[in-house]
Structure formats: structure tokens, C-alpha cells
Amino acid sequence: MLIKIQIITGAISILLLYFTFEMIRKEKIREEYSILWLFTGVATLVFCLFPDFFLAKFLIKITGIYYLSAVVVIVFFFLLLIVLHFSVVISQLTDKNKEIAQRFAILELEFKEWKEKNMFQ
Amino acid sequence: MVNGRKCLVIIPAFNEEGSIEQVVENVRNHLPQSDIVVINDGSKDRTSEKARACGARVLDLPFNLGIGGAMQTGYKYAHMKGYDVAIQVDGDGQHDPKEIKKLLKALEEQSLDMVIGSRFIERSEYRVSKARRIGIVILSRVISVIVRYEVTDPTSGFRAVNRRVIKLFSSDYPQDYPEPEAIVFLHRHGLNIGEVPVDMSARSTGESSITWSRSMYYMVKVLLAIFVDCFKKGHVLQE
Numbered sequence: 391m392l393i394k395i396q397i398i399t400g401a402i403s404i405l406l407l408y409f410t411f412e413m414i415r416k417e418k419i420r421e422e423y424s425i426l427w428l429f430t431g432v433a434t435l436v437f438c439l440f441p442d443f444f445l446a447k448f449l450i451k452i453t454g455i456y457y458l459s460a461v462v463v464i465v466f467f468f469l470l471l472i473v474l475h476f477s478v479v480i481s482q483l484t485d486k487n488k489e490i491a492q493r494f495a496i497l498e499l500e501f502k503e504w505k506e507k508n509m510f511q
Numbered sequence: 512m513v514n515g516r517k518c519l520v521i522i523p524a525f526n527e528e529g530s531i532e533q534v535v536e537n538v539r540n541h542l543p544q545s546d547i548v549v550i551n552d553g554s555k556d557r558t559s560e561k562a563r564a565c566g567a568r569v570l571d572l573p574f575n576l577g578i579g580g581a582m583q584t585g586y587k588y589a590h591m592k593g594y595d596v597a598i599q600v601d602g603d604g605q606h607d608p609k610e611i612k613k614l615l616k617a618l619e620e621q622s623l624d625m626v627i628g629s630r631f632i633e634r635s636e637y638r639v640s641k642a643r644r645i646g647i648v649i650l651s652r653v654i655s656v657i658v659r660y661e662v663t664d665p666t667s668g669f670r671a672v673n674r675r676v677i678k679l680f681s682s683d684y685p686q687d688y689p690e691p692e693a694i695v696f697l698h699r700h701g702l703n704i705g706e707v708p709v710d711m712s713a714r715s716t717g718e719s720s721i722t723w724s725r726s727m728y729y730m731v732k733v734l735l736a737i738f739v740d741c742f743k744k745g746h747v748l749q750e
Contacts, residue, residue: 491584492572492580496591
């Protein structure tokens with residue numbers, strides 16, 4: 391039973407790491423945003439490779455959660471961080487976007503007025 | 512120039528080609544000494560051309576920012592050009608420009624920082640739907656408690672502000688439904704707000720941005736924003 395879970399989580403983490411690396415390589419994702427994804431992939435991989443060390447002796451003793459549940463909880467925690475991080479990033483982008491749009495509108499009007507003034511002189 | 516002060520009338524408009532000409536003409540007739548700037552908030556119709564044809568200055572936003580972002584564009588412009596007074600008038604024609612002088616008078620005589628044109632101080636002909644009425648009453652109670660004087664019409668977008676508020680709004684203005692939040696925001700900065708009774712007509716064209724389906728969201732969003740605002744740190748303006 392444990393080996394099946396190990397294979398599944400291992401495959402997921404390797405896929406995740408592979409796609410994250412690919413996206414960084416093709417510049418589809420900025421490094422700063424990929425860090426959390428890489429962490430998630432690595433954390434899952436570590437749990438897949440060393441289930442006994444991390445879990446039997448450590449986490450189960452503290453938490454009493456079994457292997458898969460532990461992995462799910464940990465991955466979920468990272469996903470939560472990622473989504474929260476995205477909300478912050480999107481909010482900042484929205485603000486910057488607004489600022490640019492406003493400055494653009496004002497500059498455009500200034501430019502048009504300047505152009506008209508200089509054309510009729 | 513009105514009484515030696517540079518005045519700017521800011522008219523935010525989103526798809527208001529049916530009413531914008533009339534609003535601009537009315538403002539010019541009642542307040543010929545002021546400058547008019549129309550903020551075209553990414554309209555899909557000919558709002559921008561029509562406003563420009565009437566001789567108003569037009570700030571064209573490249574895409575729709577919503578009323579908060581559009582108003583702030585006007586305030587940024589007013590701040591940049593050094594205006595002493597800015598007046599908000601909706602582009603849909605529900606604010607009667609002949610009432611602007613009342614706002615200006617109160618702004619000057621009571622030395623207020625912002626004057627709001629209220630529909631509800633005196634019995635006016637203005638009728639609102641039950642949902643909006645309830646929403647406005649709840650908001651006005653909450654805001655009155657926070658600012659410790661009565662605000663009867665916190666959602667009114669018919670306002671006049673002085674130089675200090677122009678400066679403040681140009682750097683920071685609330686987003687989605689900004690009118691009620693702006694009151695709390697100014698109160699937090701220790702500025703004085705007053706109301707004068709005005710008549711408003713029902714919208715001549717188009718639809719209000721507040722419909723039944725949105726009023727719940729509106730209430731939650733605005734109350735949350737006001738609640739959060741109460742916990743932000745107040746700081747004194749530097750002149």
C-alpha cells in the first residue's frame with residue numbers, strides 16, 4: 391500500500407518539478423513566482439523518497455496523521471501559500487495597472503493640447 | 512475662476528453618449544467660469560467624441576477602471592494643474608448643475624473640506640427603490656456613528672472638495688463603490704465634511720451601477736471597507 395502511494399506522489403512531484411523548470415526555461419513564469427512551486431515539488435519528492443524517516447519516526451509521532459494524509463496536508467498548505475501569494479501579486483498588478491492607465495490618460499490629453507497649440511502657431 | 516478660485520468640474524462617464532452632451536452644456540451654462548473635464552472610463556460608445564465636441568476636455572482611460580479609478584484620474588489631473596476646488600458631477604444627468612453653486616457656497620462659508628449634495632436632508636422629488644433606500648439608510652447610520660455627525664446621503668456622488676482633499680484623493684482614493692468609503696477616509700485624516708440639500712432627478716438614460724443583484728455585494732464590500740478603514744492609522748496631512 392505504501393509503495394503505491396510513494397509511486398503516485400513521486401510521479402506527481404517529478405511532473406510538477408519538470409513543468410515548473412520548463413516554464414522557467416521558456417520564460418512563461420517569472421522565477422519569483424516559481425519558487426513556491428519548486429518548494430512544493432521538492433517537499434513532495436522528499437516525502438516520497440524517505441517515508442519512514444520523515445513520517446514513521448517523526449510526523450506520525452507528533453501528529454498521528456498517516457502517510458497520505460500527511461502528504462495531502464503538506465501539499466495543501468503549500469498550495470494555500472501559493473494562492474495567497476497570487477492574490478497579493480494580482481492586487482499589486484491591478485494597482486500598478488490603474489496608475490499607468492491614469493497617467494496615460496492625462497499625458498494623452500496634455501500631448502493633444504500641446505500638439506494643437508503648436509500646429510496653429 | 513469662481514470668486515478667484517480655480518474650479519474644475521470632473522464628470523466621470525461610462526457609456527453615457529445619450530446624456531453627456533446635455534450634462535456638459537448644463538454645467539457650462541450654470542458655471543461658465545469653471546473648467547470641465549470628462550473622464551471617459553473606457554466607454555464602448557461615442558461618449559468621448561460627443562464630450563469633446565461640446566468643448567469639454569476629455570481624459571480617455573485606455574480601459575474601464577471603474578468609478579473609483581476614473582474619479583481619481585480627475586483628481587490627479589486637478590492636482591497636477593493646481594486647481595483650488597474640484598466638483599464631482601455624474602455623467603448620467605441625475606445631478607443638476609444649477610445646484611453646484613450651493614456646494615461651492617457651503618464649501619467656502621463653512622470652511623469645509625468636502626461638501627456632499629444630499630437628496631435626503633429635505634423632502635425632494637427624488638425617489639429610490641426600496642432596496643437602495645434600505646442600503647443607504649444602513650450605510651448612513653454606520654457612517655454617522657463612525658464620524659460622529661449625521662451624514663444623510665453617503666452614496667451621493669455630487670460633491671465639491673478643496674485643495675487639500677484634491678491632493679489627498681490624487682494619491683489615494685477608494686475603488687469599487689468609493690463614495691461612502693471616501694467620507695470615512697477623509698474623517699480619518701481629520702478633515703471636515705458637510706452636506707447641503709440638493710434636488711436630484713432620476714437617471715435620464717442608462718442604468719445605475721447599483722441594481723438589486725449588486726446591492727448585497729455593495730453593502731458587504733462597503734461595510735467591510737469602512738470597517739477596515741477604521742483600523743488604518745490616521746495621519747495628519749502636510750500642507
